[in-house]
Amino acid sequence: MENRYINNQNWQNFLLSQIGKYDVFSLFSQDDADYNYSRLTTQNLNTSLIGKYRSTIPLKSFFFSSIEKIVPLSSKKQRIIIGVKACELAHLQLLDNMFLGGEYRDPVYEEARKNTLIISADCTSCKNSCFCSIIEGLPYPTSGFDINLRPIQNGFVVEILSEKGRKLIDNNKWLFQDTIQNHLDESERNRTEVNELVLKVNKDFKFAKLLNEVVKPPKADLWKEVAKECVECGGCRFACSTCYCFLIGETKNFEKYRFWDACQFKGYARVAGGSNPRSTKEKRYRNFYSCKMNYRKENFGSYACTGCGRCIEVCPAEIDIRKVLTRLSE
Amino acid sequence: MKNIYQPIKAEVVNITDESSNIKTFTLKPSEKFSFVTGQFIEFSLNGIGESPFTPSSSPYKTETIDVTIMRAGYVTEKIHQLKKGDIVGIRGPYGKGYPIEEMVDKEVLILGGGVGMAPLRSFLLTLVKQIDKFKKVTLCYGSKSPEDIIYKSEFEDWKKIKKLDILRSVDKCPEGVWKESVGVVTCLLDKVKVDLKNSVAIVCGPPIMMKFGTKKLLEVGFSPKNIYLSMEKNMSCGLGKCGHCQLGPYFVCKDGPVFLYDKIKDLEELWD
Numbered sequence: 001m002e003n004r005y006i007n008n009q010n011w012q013n014f015l016l017s018q019i020g021k022y023d024v025f026s027l028f029s030q031d032d033a034d035y036n037y038s039r040l041t042t043q044n045l046n047t048s049l050i051g052k053y054r055s056t057i058p059l060k061s062f063f064f065s066s067i068e069k070i071v072p073l074s075s076k077k078q079r080i081i082i083g084v085k086a087c088e089l090a091h092l093q094l095l096d097n098m099f100l101g102g103e104y105r106d107p108v109y110e111e112a113r114k115n116t117l118i119i120s121a122d123c124t125s126c127k128n129s130c131f132c133s134i135i136e137g138l139p140y141p142t143s144g145f146d147i148n149l150r151p152i153q154n155g156f157v158v159e160i161l162s163e164k165g166r167k168l169i170d171n172n173k174w175l176f177q178d179t180i181q182n183h184l185d186e187s188e189r190n191r192t193e194v195n196e197l198v199l200k201v202n203k204d205f206k207f208a209k210l211l212n213e214v215v216k217p218p219k220a221d222l223w224k225e226v227a228k229e230c231v232e233c234g235g236c237r238f239a240c241s242t243c244y245c246f247l248i249g250e251t252k253n254f255e256k257y258r259f260w261d262a263c264q265f266k267g268y269a270r271v272a273g274g275s276n277p278r279s280t281k282e283k284r285y286r287n288f289y290s291c292k293m294n295y296r297k298e299n300f301g302s303y304a305c306t307g308c309g310r311c312i313e314v315c316p317a318e319i320d321i322r323k324v325l326t327r328l329s330e
Numbered sequence: 331m332k333n334i335y336q337p338i339k340a341e342v343v344n345i346t347d348e349s350s351n352i353k354t355f356t357l358k359p360s361e362k363f364s365f366v367t368g369q370f371i372e373f374s375l376n377g378i379g380e381s382p383f384t385p386s387s388s389p390y391k392t393e394t395i396d397v398t399i400m401r402a403g404y405v406t407e408k409i410h411q412l413k414k415g416d417i418v419g420i421r422g423p424y425g426k427g428y429p430i431e432e433m434v435d436k437e438v439l440i441l442g443g444g445v446g447m448a449p450l451r452s453f454l455l456t457l458v459k460q461i462d463k464f465k466k467v468t469l470c471y472g473s474k475s476p477e478d479i480i481y482k483s484e485f486e487d488w489k490k491i492k493k494l495d496i497l498r499s500v501d502k503c504p505e506g507v508w509k510e511s512v513g514v515v516t517c518l519l520d521k522v523k524v525d526l527k528n529s530v531a532i533v534c535g536p537p538i539m540m541k542f543g544t545k546k547l548l549e550v551g552f553s554p555k556n557i558y559l560s561m562e563k564n565m566s567c568g569l570g571k572c573g574h575c576q577l578g579p580y581f582v583c584k585d586g587p588v589f590l591y592d593k594i595k596d597l598e599e600l601w602d
Contacts, residue, residue: 099571107334249379263573277577
């Protein structure tokens with residue numbers, strides 16, 4: 001992959017030159033330990049961050065909002081999102097499968113995707129809830145971005161993957177320099193360190209490699225026990241960037257909106273007349289594990305879980321998907 | 331960009347009362363609209379909502395589409411208040427219909443219950459149009475009572491069609507008013523003679539009837555590879571996107587609604 005080097009000062013200049021041309025979104029620190037995406041302005045530019053790890057709010061919000069109009073269509077402004085992490089790029093790949101795959105392409109998602117340039121970044125640390133490295137992932141991006149930043153001392157190694165990314169760099173080429181071997185060596189060391197950190201944080205979780213097989217057996221008692229603590233708030237489903245379910249609502253003039261929905265809600269699968277295919281909490285709970293680990297794997301070739309750990313963080317009942325998967329693997 | 335969620339407008343040109351809670355609405359789409367029998371549409375009421383229905387008219391009739399709807403929930407309640415001349419929205423058609431070509435030169439056994447007769451009427455009319463292509467067509471139809479039978483007047487015409495046998499049952503009725511069978515629809519299967527080696531069965535009805543109907547067909551000797559089910563789930567977008575009609579690894583809206591029983595027979599939640 002082609003790469004360049006940019007120092008911190010030039011990176012700030014680069015960002016400054018994009019404000020106005022694009023809607024630029026960057027990570028900002030929130031309550032010391034967390035990050036969230038906000039619009040970049042000339043005022044907040046100096047507090048903008050690449051982030052040590054992923055944001056609190058899921059990336060899907062940019063492409064599939066919690067509430068959005070789907071009829072009639074509206075156009076979206078060109079934008080850049082900065083600081084996207086590897087787990088989130090994997091989320092996007094999974095959402096692409098759902099919204100753009102198959103016979104029909106979702107026009108609302110496609111428009112948002114088309115008009116967005118993604119500048120991702122390597123993780124430089126991890127949260128206690130992060131577990132990408134033990135579920136087919138890595139804490140640094142290898143695909144799915146336009147430009148990737150590999151943080152090193154005083155700057156970044158800049159990887160260029162897409163044509164869109166190349167144009168952006170070319171338009172600002174005086175800010176970038178050639179990479180030297182020392183930059184790459186330093187970055188490789190960082191990557192190895194963070195990966196080892198993720199493995200260390202997760203050393204107590206031992207789940208089977210074939211998670212699609214793990215969730216298949218009925219194990220009714222186990223599901224009941226696991227779901228016991230669940231209060232069905234739907235928080236984990238909304239925080240999950242691979243959850244794509246939505247409800248369609250209507251207003252006057254045949255206008256339609258869609259809202260995030262979750263298979264954990266009791267009324268989700270109910271049909272007119274009252275029949276409900278998943279009438280109990282454990283059936284619904286199991287369905288979401290089956291969807292993530294089995295059905296999506298069968299239909300698209302990968303688990304619909306990238307180890308971002310947002311579901312663990314958001315759960316008021318402190319349910320930890322890693323513990324559940326470990327128990328199911330026993 | 332084409333908007334897959336955009337309905338086209340259609341005018342309600344006729345309304346037929348079928349039973350106390352079932353009506354057939356004849357719609358005239360504002361644009362050309364065609365479907366394969368067994369596929370479904372999303373019926374959209376301005377400001378109210380959308381619901382999925384399988385057209386009950388023949389796909390050969392292209393000017394208008396019939397949709398037979400039971401009053402069963404919020405949207406259907408409002409649909410039942412429609413009047414002639416009202417404008418509604420329709421999207422589709424969606425999903426996979428009945429594989430008619432695979433039934434050629436075979437005996438076709440249709441097992442239907444209640445408002446499940448709606449898609450089966452479309453299917454039956456499709457077969458009747460080319461009846462010479464099939465060995466024999468048998469319709470077994472069950473309803474709760476004689477009053478609950480839909481398409482009452484049409485049955486008289488269908489009875490005259492050669493190569494089409496019709497057997498009907500009602501769950502219960504006062505003595506003397508019903509000359510045909512009494513009992514749940516599966517009892518009709520004991521009276522039907524089929525060449526099992528050369529037959530396919532089509533089932534559509536309420537979930538409980540589908541379950542026991544399929545069980546009975548298997549008992550009679552049908553292979554799971556010769557039974558087709560019209561599944562009903564909460565098909566909301568119709569496009570395989572929104573997730574609501576998930577049935578194991580499938581979406582009923584795009585992988586169905588017509589499924590070969592063999593394909594889904596091992597799914598734990600099949601009859602839930």
